[in-house]
Amino acid sequence: MTPSTKKKSSRVHVYTGTGKGKTSAALGDLLQAAGHGHRVLMIQFLNGDKNRGEMKAFQRLGDHITILQFGRTDTPALGELQAIDAYLANQALQYAREAMRSRRQRPDVLILDEITTAVDQQLVRLEDVVDMIDNRHQQVDVIMTGRIAHPALLNLADRVTILYSAKP
Template identity: 30%
Template sequence: MERGLIHIYTGDGKGKTTAAIGQGIRACGRGNKVYMVQFLKGQSTGELSTLKKLEPDFKVFRFEKIKDFVWNLTQSQLKELKSQINTAFLFIKNTIKNCDCDLLILDEIMGVLSNNFIDTGSVIELLKNKPEKMEIILTGRDAPKELQDIAHYVCDIKSIKHPFQCGIPAREGIEY
């Protein structure tokens, strides 16, 4: 890429990760190396098995071992999760420093910020110091205004209606 830009996919609607993966597949299809670091996601998903087939051109990294929602965790588990998130963030810093990929996706980074595992200033500093040619996508609800201000693309994915509201649970192959 001649010039890498910053994207944010935020909002309460379904499809933020899906949009980021779609952009990653497009970049991969044009010969770019894609890394996706996923936060706060423990379960297996359909897209992970598909993306495995694109390795080494599209690699997914998960550092967290705890497979439950943040609000269900004990203090000890939260401490362990924060340590795992810090390990992932160090990996991201090194990936950026070493220019290991062309497109870097930070999936659910907004959840990391809203749960105070990492401060927004650290992410802003990371983005301001990214290599000129590296594209970065950030996903998750409630993107802070400070991040939106430095991004080149901001998409607010809004939920108008969702089957969950009618009691229909998440379905394999559609929601995960």
């Protein structure tokens, strides 16, 4: 199956909440999109560990999937964030913005993993994220993940999934 050439209206999805599974849900969307031949770009905020299972697995899947990490190798706890984390998060945001503007490299699906956490921890400006989503290319679906999602990000979404732990 080849990607549709028809123009479509893109969608925004948010996976948020205190439970596990936000990134895993986004990875499921990633696999589905790649399986249909769509180009997928996943940008991981606050994470630079190349030994994570998903990094190893997706390196084997080929040309449709790109995962980039903009974080320290030793992923910091939320109370231990430093200026370097804000710098890297803003680099990630800039890369995402440029990818959506690119004709050759523009993804069909852009996953912004932990971006809601980056906003919550004031590593990136909420206004910059909202502006990027509001002005995205009409054919780019955006998936945002993170523990705490600002109401403005939830308002942008066509679908919001809140994950929580029913049994700790």
